[in-house]
Structures are given as structure tokens and as C-alpha cells.
Amino acid sequence: MLVRREVLDKAGGLAPIRGALIDDVALGRLIKSQRGRTWLGLSRRVVSVRPYPGLASLWQMVARSAYTQLRYSPAVLAGTLSGLLFLYALPPAGAITGLTAVLAGGSGATAAAVTLGAGLAGWALMSLSYLPMLRLYRLSPLRAPGLPLIALLYAAMTADSARRHYAGRGAEWRGRTNLR
Numbered sequence: 225m226l227v228r229r230e231v232l233d234k235a236g237g238l239a240p241i242r243g244a245l246i247d248d249v250a251l252g253r254l255i256k257s258q259r260g261r262t263w264l265g266l267s268r269r270v271v272s273v274r275p276y277p278g279l280a281s282l283w284q285m286v287a288r289s290a291y292t293q294l295r296y297s298p299a300v301l302a303g304t305l306s307g308l309l310f311l312y313a314l315p316p317a318g319a320i321t322g323l324t325a326v327l328a329g330g331s332g333a334t335a336a337a338v339t340l341g342a343g344l345a346g347w348a349l350m351s352l353s354y355l356p357m358l359r360l361y362r363l364s365p366l367r368a369p370g371l372p373l374i375a376l377l378y379a380a381m382t383a384d385s386a387r388r389h390y391a392g393r394g395a396e397w398r399g400r401t402n403l404r
Contacts, residue, residue: 290385312375318343
């Protein structure tokens with residue numbers, strides 16, 4: 225984050241967010257609370273200071289803070305997981321279910337075809353909406369149909385974050401545990 229010195233000084237410096245688990249979000253909230261402006265942008269020159277070479281390290285990074293970001297709310301967690309499943313899992317599930325029913329034949333062929341068509345259309349639209357991001361980061365467009373899998377992984381990481389919280393292991397980071 226880039227912050228103007230006078231804005232940071234007006235907000236009280238970094239002391240108010242000293243114990244924050246998600247410090248960038250906390251700093252943004254602090255600045256907004258002082259009527260400051262924030263801007264979120266994209267860059268091709270992103271360099272991470274923390275490498276995430278595999279799924280396990282990425283999982284740990286997301287599960288560490290996802291439930292914190294949801295403010296430890298079971299209702300917000302349920303809404304988030306339901307939304308992710310509805311938006312990202314339902315279209316492929318509809319396509320697969322519809323295809324299976326169409327191939328099986330029998331009664332309900334029209335409903336099966338509609339389910340197949342709706343599922344494929346939803347999946348295609350979400351894949352198309354992902355293409356600009358793939359282009360920005362110079363990644364293969366063949367990744368686009370995998371977006372539902374990415375969303376399911378993120379949903380699982382978020383659920384694991386809540387599980388860890390309720391098991392007393394929430395927000396483990398750099399040797400400390402922050403349960404609230």
C-alpha cells in the first residue's frame with residue numbers, strides 16, 4: 225500500500241492497527257474512517273514477498289485470515305459459501321446433470337436439455353468473464369473453464385478458516401493465534 229504521509233499521520237500512524245491480522249485491510253479502514261480516499265488497482269508487475277509454491281502454502285495463507293475477513297460471523301460465512309456454490313458450482317453441476325439425463329434419454333428430455341443448456345451457458349459466461357484477468361496476467365485462456373474449481377477450493381479454504389477458529393486455532397500467523 226502506498227499512503228501519503230499526511231493521511232497516515234492524521235489517522236494516528238500505524239499504532240491503531242498494530243495488532244491487526246489483516247493489516248492492509250485495517251489500514252484501508254483506518255484511512256476511510258478519517259475521510260481519506262483509497263484506491264485498489266491492478267498491475268502486471270506484482271511481486272510477492274511471500275512465495276506460495278504449492279496448494280498447501282496457499283491454503284494456509286487463505287485459511288489464516290478468511291474467517292477474520294468475514295468478521296467471525298456464521299451468517300456471513302453461510303452467505304459467502306452459499307453464494308460461491310450458487311455462482312460457481314451450480315452451472316457445471318447443471319451441465320453435468322443435464323448431459324447425464326440427455327444421454328440417459330427417457331421422459332423429461334426437454335427438462336434435461338434446458339438444464340444442460342442453462343448449465344453450459346452459465347459456465348461459458350463465467351469463463352468469458354475471467355478471460356480479461358487471465359489476459360492481464362498473461363495466462364492461458366484454457367484456464368478459464370477451471371474457475372469453478374478455483375471457487376470450490378476457495379470455499380473449502382474459507383470453511384477451513386472457520387473450522388480452525390472454532391477449534392481454537394484461528395488466525396495462526398507468525399507464532400501467534402488471534403481468536404478475535
